[in-house]
Amino acid sequence: MGAEDLSAKDAAAAQVAARQAMMGLFAHASADELNSAVERFRPLPPIHDLRPAEVGLAMVRGRIGGDGDAFNTGEATVTRAAVRIEGGATGVSYLLGRAPERARAAAILDALWQDTALRPAVEEALAPVRERLAAEELVAREKTEATKVNFFTMVRGED
Numbered sequence: 001m002g003a004e005d006l007s008a009k010d011a012a013a014a015q016v017a018a019r020q021a022m023m024g025l026f027a028h029a030s031a032d033e034l035n036s037a038v039e040r041f042r043p044l045p046p047i048h049d050l051r052p053a054e055v056g057l058a059m060v061r062g063r064i065g066g067d068g069d070a071f072n073t074g075e076a077t078v079t080r081a082a083v084r085i086e087g088g089a090t091g092v093s094y095l096l097g098r099a100p101e102r103a104r105a106a107a108i109l110d111a112l113w114q115d116t117a118l119r120p121a122v123e124e125a126l127a128p129v130r131e132r133l134a135a136e137e138l139v140a141r142e143k144t145e146a147t148k149v150n151f152f153t154m155v156r157g158e159d
Helices: 003-028 031-039 100-113 119-125 127-146
Strands: 047-062 071-085 090-096
Touching: 003 090, 003 100, 003 127, 031 100, 031 119, 031 127, 047 100, 071 100, 090 100, 100 119, 119 127
Parallel strands: none
Antiparallel strands: 047 071, 071 090
């Protein structure tokens, strides 16, 4: 295996990681945030629904302590969609909950993001979502830090 093979694998892995990060951002965005991001790209190229947004169930599995035997904890409602934009890019989305419009908008943005010429514009359109999520995480971290208890042992002398 040559250096070119390793660099190609690294580039492919970086591409997959970047797309996963964007799909996570789509999943955490509200319907209004996704719709306003899609509006920035109007007029949109022709879009073909490969898989119209549909709602279904997914089995949620868990583990005790993160390393125990897996067990079924229950089912979660999931909405998925897949679209193809003229030019060949296929966008997909999987979102928790019942949100067909959100799923389709996320799939459209995923397809647009795959076009390297549009990628910076898609990321810029979703910058407010990224900022909101960072602010929410900071608030949660501050609330958690406020309730932190430091346990320590004091050594007492022999009586």
